[in-house]
Amino acid sequence: MYRIIICVKAVPDPKRADHIRIDPVSKTLNRSEAPLVLNPLDKHAVEAALQIKETTAGAFLTVISMGPPEAGNIVRECLALGADEGILLSDRAFAGADTYATAFTLARGIEKIGRFDLIFCGMASSDGGTEWIGPQIATFLGVPVVTMVSELTETEQETWKVKACIENGYRLMQVKLPALFTVTRKLNSPRSLSFSGIVRARKKQIICWSAEDLGVAENMLGLSGSPTGVSAMTTRSSRRQVEIINGTGEEKAEKLVQKLADAGLV
Amino acid sequence: MAMENTCGPIWVFAEQAEGRIQDVSMQLVGKARDLAGALNVAVEVILLGDGMKDQIKFLFAAGADRVYLGDAPVLAWYQPEIYTGMIVSLAVEKKPEIMLIGSTCTGRELAPMVAARLKTGLTAHCIDLNINEDKILEQWIPAYGGLISIICPENRPQMATAAGGVFPKPAMDESRQGEVMLLEVPTELAGMIQTLEVVHREPESVPLESAATVVAGGVGAGDEKGWRQIADLARTLNAALGCTRPVVDEGWAEHGIMIGQSGKMVSPELYIGIGLSGELQHLIGVVGAKVMVAVNKDAKSPVFEQVDYGIVEDCRTFVPLLIEKIKAYRKRHAATYAGRDGQDSRDT
Ligand SMILES: Cc1cc2nc3c(=O)[nH]c(=O)nc-3n(C[C@H](O)[C@H](O)[C@H](O)COP(=O)(O)OP(=O)(O)OC[C@H]3O[C@@H](n4cnc5c(N)ncnc54)[C@H](O)[C@@H]3O)c2cc1C
Ligand SMILES: Nc1ncnc2c1ncn2[C@@H]1O[C@H](COP(=O)(O)O)[C@@H](O)[C@H]1O
Numbered sequence: 375m376y377r378i379i380i381c382v383k384a385v386p387d388p389k390r391a392d393h394i395r396i397d398p399v400s401k402t403l404n405r406s407e408a409p410l411v412l413n414p415l416d417k418h419a420v421e422a423a424l425q426i427k428e429t430t431a432g433a434f435l436t437v438i439s440m441g442p443p444e445a446g447n448i449v450r451e452c453l454a455l456g457a458d459e460g461i462l463l464s465d466r467a468f469a470g471a472d473t474y475a476t477a478f479t480l481a482r483g484i485e486k487i488g489r490f491d492l493i494f495c496g497m498a499s500s501d502g503g504t505e506w507i508g509p510q511i512a513t514f515l516g517v518p519v520v521t522m523v524s525e526l527t528e529t530e531q532e533t534w535k536v537k538a539c540i541e542n543g544y545r546l547m548q549v550k551l552p553a554l555f556t557v558t559r560k561l562n563s564p565r566s567l568s569f570s571g572i573v574r575a576r577k578k579q580i581i582c583w584s585a586e587d588l589g590v591a592e593n594m595l596g597l598s599g600s601p602t603g604v605s606a607m608t609t610r611s612s613r614r615q616v617e618i619i620n621g622t623g624e625e626k627a628e629k630l631v632q633k634l635a636d637a638g639l640v
Numbered sequence: 641m642a643m644e645n646t647c648g649p650i651w652v653f654a655e656q657a658e659g660r661i662q663d664v665s666m667q668l669v670g671k672a673r674d675l676a677g678a679l680n681v682a683v684e685v686i687l688l689g690d691g692m693k694d695q696i697k698f699l700f701a702a703g704a705d706r707v708y709l710g711d712a713p714v715l716a717w718y719q720p721e722i723y724t725g726m727i728v729s730l731a732v733e734k735k736p737e738i739m740l741i742g743s744t745c746t747g748r749e750l751a752p753m754v755a756a757r758l759k760t761g762l763t764a765h766c767i768d769l770n771i772n773e774d775k776i777l778e779q780w781i782p783a784y785g786g787l788i789s790i791i792c793p794e795n796r797p798q799m800a801t802a803a804g805g806v807f808p809k810p811a812m813d814e815s816r817q818g819e820v821m822l823l824e825v826p827t828e829l830a831g832m833i834q835t836l837e838v839v840h841r842e843p844e845s846v847p848l849e850s851a852a853t854v855v856a857g858g859v860g861a862g863d864e865k866g867w868r869q870i871a872d873l874a875r876t877l878n879a880a881l882g883c884t885r886p887v888v889d890e891g892w893a894e895h896g897i898m899i900g901q902s903g904k905m906v907s908p909e910l911y912i913g914i915g916l917s918g919e920l921q922h923l924i925g926v927v928g929a930k931v932m933v934a935v936n937k938d939a940k941s942p943v944f945e946q947v948d949y950g951i952v953e954d955c956r957t958f959v960p961l962l963i964e965k966i967k968a969y970r971k972r973h974a975a976t977y978a979g980r981d982g983q984d985s986r987d988t
Binding site: 388389414472473474477498500503504505506508509510512513514517518519520521522535538539540541542543544545546547548549550553558559600601602603604605606607608609613614615616617618619623624626627628630631632633634635637639640 | 717718720721744745746748749751752753755756757759760761762763764765772776778785786787788789790791792793794795831832833834835836837838839840841842843853877885886888889891895896901902909910930931932933939944945946947948949950951952953957958961962964965966969970973
């Protein structure tokens, strides 16, 4: 039976995230305004695991997320989608982590879970968007990683073949399990929540682990465990002197075409 | 060659595909040359591939002082384990101060693995780099309405990725010389992971990065139909089509045509942005456009502060009108456009 781990992140709703701004004093992100939702690409990671569970003899799906207590909601959402177990890594000591410290903490959490065959991550988070977390978790755990996976081509044996996106094409990778994959939208179409799933998930307990549970010294975690930090901020001045073109829709279109033509651009 | 200083050299990982060094890597070598001046250190390049010797002169011309070359059939394609292993062990030995890697699909997988193994920081998708008064690398990224600089004050190397087009093509000085150091290459692929095949498709249309005209659509397109109208406009103008991230999220377009911080950098003569708000993460990807136009139904949209011509309209009615007017204009000036109508006739 496959043991599958899915890393999911709670992100400020990308549809409403425009109002998040940097706190000028603490130089950290002020995230409080937009509600937290499941990172869109992580839905594809969950779906990949669910499909494996449905098409193989069996699999046990553990969802893990590092975040504030409210991130528990997205862990529960994954349970409602069909995951078997949900773990939330939450502790003040984790706050302010850069990608290195985040991946390190998640890797420690995964080690504590124990044996695994597969780890799925999204290709990128909508707020951080570095794409680093997956490859760094894999590196800390000493397992191979393929990023931007678009197709699980051969999955019968211990050695899998997967296709991954590259510029104008793909690469075919052969990987020995246990392994970590970060997934693209091309891989699948995530299912929606079902009412029965939501009811079932309500009865499940989310496991919460703190820094102490992970047995990691605080100087390895959060802000103090992060090699990088914000040093300065500026606003960008890319202003241009705009000319608003007026008139009826048709006149505007005509004037624009003329202006572009005059500039030799049509 | 530059005098070596107390701190280590600046490294660039030179990515090659089918034996050709990628443009982004040449741009990074040029940028490294600039940065090296401020630190008074050498620029060193790691080049892994098969039959790459004749490419080295380009790296020297672009600003490299030394090239570490791994040249063997096994390195023809990016092989995650070998590439990471070779870079990490060389870095442990040579202690570079800075390491720059292109934000390509390969670079975005390789860089975080190298950084994690070297226990150092890595900044994604930088849009500028400079050395500050403490001789630390400031790595600028757009965030939340402004630009922030990320630093990695203690751990080394300071690692950053940047996309193609962020830094200019370097001035090539063919008279520059440098030193080549051959690296020992493992003769066999390691067991955990292998690249079996790399398939490149011919891009169907004008590549975004080199297009003279770019039409970019945002989520204001409203739905798939609205998006297709914007695509039609691009076709009519013989332009490359680009988009913002929510368009990818909606599934109207593929990630490969996203413009911005985590997508493509473009530098067209003419940029037309439709139904998009002009967020920095998107517009940072439009470099040095001669003329910029925005169509947005909200007169207060910040996009109007960043373009030359603004049109306040609902794109779903305006885009078809614009297509019509362009075609009409071309018909009026048919003589000038003779032979350039190929794109037009296809959709009439
Ligand atoms: C780490 C990170 C990296 C990112 N990287 C990128 C990137 O590389 N590229 C990128 O594009 N984004 C990126 N983003 C997202 C970026 O911050 C913005 O969210 C995104 O660019 C906004 O896209 P948009 O303008 O289409 O949508 P919105 O900001 O929602 O704007 C839609 C606009 O359409 C207008 N509109 C609505 N309906 C109509 C209509 N009928 N007619 C005309 N106008 C209409 C509205 O007035 C509005 O101005 C990144 C974000 C993060 C956090
Ligand atoms: N705090 C987190 N908790 C769990 N998984 C995460 C977290 N941050 C990132 N990830 C995973 O890593 C992927 C890439 O994130 P990023 O590197 O931030 O772009 C996400 O799609 C998630 O699968």
